[in-house]
Amino acid sequence: MAKQKILDFEAALRRLEEIVASLEGENESLEKSLTLFEEGVKLTETLRSHLDTAEQRIQVLMKDGDGNTSEKDFEG
């Protein structure tokens, strides 16, 4: 039921900004800089594909006779 969409967009974007900041800081070793860069590239790809494949899911919270709730896809 739940799609594989567990990306924490906000956290990923914040991490990307951190990476850029540390690369700009000019304190990291070469090896560390390259590792950071690579992580940054991967993050931009993940974030981009997250947006490219964004497909809004709309659900309705339904209540049955016993007061239990369930989620159904919205048909509107």
Next chain:
Amino acid sequence: MSGNRTTLTVSEITAQIKGQIESQFSRVWVRGEISNFKHHSSGHMYFTVKDAGAELRCVMFRGFNQSLHFKPENGMDVMIQGKITVYELRGQYQLMVQLMEPAGIGTLYLAFEALKKQLMGEGLFDESKKQLLPSYPKRIGIVTSPTGAALRDMLNILKRRAPQVDIIIRPALVQGDGAAADVAAGVQALESMSNIDLIIIGRGGGSLEDLWAFNEEILARAIGDCSIPIMSAVGHETDVTISDMVADLRAPTPSAAAELASTSISELSQRIRHQKNQLHRALENRLNQLWQELDHLVDRQSLQHPRMMIMRNREKLDIIMHQIDFSMHQFLSMKSTKLKGFEKELSVLNPSDILHRGYSIAFSDDGSIIRHADDVNAGETFVLKTGSGRFSAEKKKMLPNSG
């Protein structure tokens, strides 16, 4: 015949009646039910107000009725303020209306003011109670009428603007008996789902009575108690409800709420693009800077004290070289296909150029780089990589440092 009889002409007595009535009823409040309502093309309104025992003709001229906050209709219970005027020509009197409001409004207004004062006293409207709205909500909960225009407007905007955001709708009664309790229950139901970043409650425009659920205490308290940020979007821009005051943010309309709730996908794309450019630029700068440091080091040492200084720093340099070589290989092989553009820039930094300058890299037999003399035991073989070609070598013995 009529010697001492005082006779008045019709005009005279009408003038007297007019004078008496108009001075006595120059400013009165009347309550009654509207009937025979007619909004004339001239803009004036003509109607009567009545109760069980009597009728009163009324006129409300255009200049006065333009400021009405509601649409008068037959059967409506209203409070009217105005003055009685006498129309002498036809011997009729009427109420010239200056103010009119639905009779119910008085009690609603009082209730609104009382609750507002009470909740304000309890601190429910305090700025310190307001929660920050999430910048990148993943899931937005909406409590509203499933058939209303408000929901349609919000869904349209969210679909176009922020398809990355999921939505869960909790259908609720938004007017009439039980509406406030239903919306309050909706807020609690969404709160208990725990994976919702923001809740919007709202409905489209309507009369004060229609919007009343959003002025009730039960809903105000549910909003105040909710741990998830809530946006209230009730009616039009001019309608301000108690819910709006308790909510973390008031949106002037449901459409505006949808806009305020989400960061647009185009803005997000732009941010990512920007960060990507920054990332490339930062790495390029970093690499340029490291190369510069290295070149400086080489130049300075050789100028000053040719051999000795170089030898002293050679070990240090070698370590840096090895790091560069190792990292570049790893990096380029992993990224070569994805980062074609960037690779072009990197090609000027190709580690093999360094080898052409006369440096070599020693690899142990397991392929790892030898960084320290201790990494290889005497008698062990290893591979030496030069600018053109590799050959195998053997460690004879340790030499003293900076020989």
